[in-house]
Amino acid sequence: MHPGNFHPGAFPRGARHHFDLEFEAAGVPIQLPVLLIRGAAPGRTLVVTAAVHGDEYEGVRTILELASDLDPAVMTGDALLLPVVNPAAFWAGTRTSPLDGLNLARVFLGRPDGSPSEAIAYWLDQAIFPHSDLYVDLHSAGLHLMMPTLAGYYMADEPSRRAAFAFGAPVIWAHPDMPPGRTLSAIYARGKAGIYVEARGGARIHPEDLAIYRRGMFNLLRLLEILDGVPDAPPCRYHLLGGGNLDHSLVSSHDGFLLSEVRVLDRVTAGQNLGSVVNLHGECLQRIPAPTAGIVVLTREYPVVRAGDPLYFLTGLYEA
Ligand SMILES: [Zn+2]
Structure with missing residues (x-):
């Protein structure tokens, strides 16, 4: 039809x-x-x-x-x-x-x-x-x-x-x-x-x-x-x-392998490292510090990453 x-x-x-x-x-x-x-x-x-x-x-x-x-x-x-x-x-x-x-x-x-x-x-x-x-x-x-x-x-x-x-x-x-x-x-x-x-x-x-x-x-x-x-x-x-536009996730700046340090629903402080992208010699290419305090609502679990891939998204708590 x-x-x-x-x-x-x-x-x-x-x-x-x-x-x-x-x-x-x-x-x-x-x-x-x-x-x-x-x-x-x-x-x-x-x-x-x-x-x-x-x-x-x-x-x-x-x-x-x-x-x-x-x-x-x-x-x-x-x-x-x-x-x-x-x-x-x-x-x-x-x-x-x-x-x-x-x-x-x-x-x-x-x-x-x-x-x-x-x-x-x-x-x-x-x-x-x-x-x-x-x-x-x-x-x-x-x-x-x-x-x-x-x-x-x-x-x-x-x-x-x-x-x-x-x-x-x-x-x-x-x-x-x-x-x-x-x-x-x-x-x-x-x-x-x-x-x-x-x-x-x-x-x-x-x-x-x-x-x-x-x-x-x-x-x-x-x-x-x-x-x-x-x-x-x-x-x-x-x-x-908080805003739910996952297009604004924190992204990888390099191709590499992601070593994550947080899980979804973790509370993080501003500047806390969420994870690192390393090369295949184990050298750090990128650290991903939390830009603000917040709650982790999205993580990348597939550890092979390409430049531009979304890695993390933070949001806040509703205080009624
Ligand atoms: Zn979907």
């Missing part, structure tokens, strides 16, 4: 539907798998995407299992689930698309006549996001990095804050701004609520992370009253506050 012809209301209620949204971009055929669970009774719609980055798998598994476990007969409202929105990157096992080298999480609102990533962004924004009452973008740290298991939200939007807390992740990250180009900037531009989720990644799906993602999905379905009951969200252990 072409995304321009997708109308979830045209699908029968009380049933599961699966199909592909199909379109062409720069001569390349694109197929986005869609799992639409239509509740027996009308209500709100939870929209969930995964694999915006092709090397992040927790969300893919969460969606595939959720779609078969949900019972449409007891749902008041719908779940609109897209397990792999960046198929070329997914099949290549890469963060960015091998078709155009672009990061799908930087090209929203996209263009219908643009490159594959730009066209995917355009059609997600045009054909999927308008149906959302709450949007969740399931990420993780991917192949090379490590992040705490967290839900992130734009702090000016109260429904998004409520969703982040209802999800039930051990870490919640409030952002004072939302840089352009993201799925969430497109959602907020529509005046809609949304959050994103991160986890450890590393191309391995940790069972604890999978359990948190899965419980989070059920919690949000309850928050939207699509399912009966109230969210079962333990209090978060860390409420972080």
Whole structure:
């Protein structure tokens, strides 16, 4: 089905539907798998995407299992689930698309006549996001990095804050701004609520992370009253506050091997050395001192580094 012809209301209620949204971009055929669970009774719609980055798998598994476990007969409202929105990157096992080298999480609102990533962004924004009452973008740290298991939200939007807390992740990250180009900037531009989720990644799906993602999905379905009951969200252990633009990570200045001295959620002081990049004679090429005091929210775990690779990101604590 072409995304321009997708109308979830045209699908029968009380049933599961699966199909592909199909379109062409720069001569390349694109197929986005869609799992639409239509509740027996009308209500709100939870929209969930995964694999915006092709090397992040927790969300893919969460969606595939959720779609078969949900019972449409007891749902008041719908779940609109897209397990792999960046198929070329997914099949290549890469963060960015091998078709155009672009990061799908930087090209929203996209263009219908643009490159594959730009066209995917355009059609997600045009054909999927308008149906959302709450949007969740399931990420993780991917192949090379490590992040705490967290839900992130734009702090000016109260429904998004409520969703982040209802999800039930051990870490919640409030952002004072939302840089352009993201799925969430497109959602907020529509005046809609949304959050994103991160986890450890590393191309391995940790069972604890999978359990948190899965419980989070059920919690949000309850928050939207699509399912009966109230969210079962333990209090978060860390409420972080700060910009979430990982493009501003501390980066490697050289090709080399990373000797890390910190782990995610470590508290560091200004000037504390986070790690060193050495050459293959063991000589130090770069020390990476913390520019400020803060909490480590991203580390590079894949120790072979190229000049320009992100290594660390620091943020602060929310003091309410
Ligand atoms: Zn990601």
